[in-house]
Amino acid sequence: MKNLLKESSAYYDKNNYYEIFSIREDAEGKVRNYLENISKDKIVLDAGCGTGKFLSVLETKSKEYIGIDLSDKQLERAINKSKKGTSKFICSNLSSINLKDNSVDLIISSWVLGTITDLEERNKCxxxxxxxxxxxxxIILIENDTDSEFEEIRNRNKDNRTKDYNKWILLNSFIIDKQIDTYFEFKTLEEAKMCFEVIYGEEIANKIKNKRIKHKITIFKYNK
Ligand SMILES: C[S@@+](CC[C@H](N)C(=O)[O-])C[C@H]1O[C@@H](n2cnc3c(N)ncnc32)[C@H](O)[C@@H]1O
Structure with a gap:
């Protein structure tokens, strides 16, 4: 199968911008606080861990941390942040995970499954x-809400991508556990524009007028 993700340079050679974007997201740390409360003493799988945005909280609170990502570049950054010798990092596709059945207490997946546009592949994952x-x-999925400045900038209020994806999540037996109002806080407007340009392209980056961008996050929960 053609690996569409390999074409996404934000997760590979330009992933330093993805890292900045990721740090500036949820500037108030509301998602971190949520994760702190639910990951205590659990075996946690961070599915599509990226550069390890939630690594510090998940490593500190969990009994065991496992991070999986398809991008070796993203994973390399996560590994460099890791402070716990027992943590495991696996470079792999989520469609085929090298872990035993019934082996993980808590799966956190933040902004991952929605990036897999091939529905068959997403279902497999x-x-x-x-x-x-x-x-x-x-299983906890951390995702974008449909109605925010962030969605407006990405033109997602014009197409139905976020709406359809969130519907897909609910159709797969998840419930909405929490909705969070937060924001990206970039250091400068230029930094915001550069990150958005690398990830979403120039046209979208040109829509940014402020270094603070309002963002709404939905947390979906699945009990087996
Ligand atoms: C938008 S980023 C989110 C990263 C991280 N969870 C975060 O919140 O910052 C999506 C991540 O999912 C990874 N990814 C996408 N599809 C994947 C797949 N099929 N298997 C494993 N990782 C995947 C990408 O490499 C990327 O690091």
Missing amino acids: LNELKRVLKEDGI
Whole structure:
């Protein structure tokens, strides 16, 4: 299968901009606070961990941390941040996870499955997450809400991509656990524009007028 993700330079050779974008997202740390409360003493799989945005909180609170990502470049940054010798990092596609059935208490996947536009492939990944989840385990998907300045900038209020993706999540037996109002806080307007240009292209970057961008996040939860 053609690897569409390899064409996404934000996760590969230009991933230093993805890293800045990721740090500036949720400037108030509301998602971190949420994760702190649910990951205590759990075996946690960070599915599509990227550069390890939530690594510090998940490593500190969990019993065991496993980060998986398809991009070796993203994973390299996460590994460099890791402070716990027992943490595991696996460079792999979520459609085929090298973990045993029923082996993980909590799966966190933030802004990952929605980037997989091939529905068959996305379903395969979700089925793999369900396979490795323990019987009393929980999957948490951290995603964009449909209605925010961030969505407006990305033109997602004009197409139905976020709406359709969030519908797909609910159709797969998830419920909405929490909705969070937060914002990106970039250091400068130029920094914001550069990150958006690398990730979403010049036309979208040109729409940014402020270094603070309002963002709404929905947290979806699945119990096996
Ligand atoms: C938008 S980023 C989110 C990264 C991280 N979870 C965060 O919140 O910053 C999406 C990540 O998912 C990874 N990814 C996308 N499809 C994947 C797949 N099929 N298997 C494993 N990782 C994948 C990408 O390499 C990228 O690091």
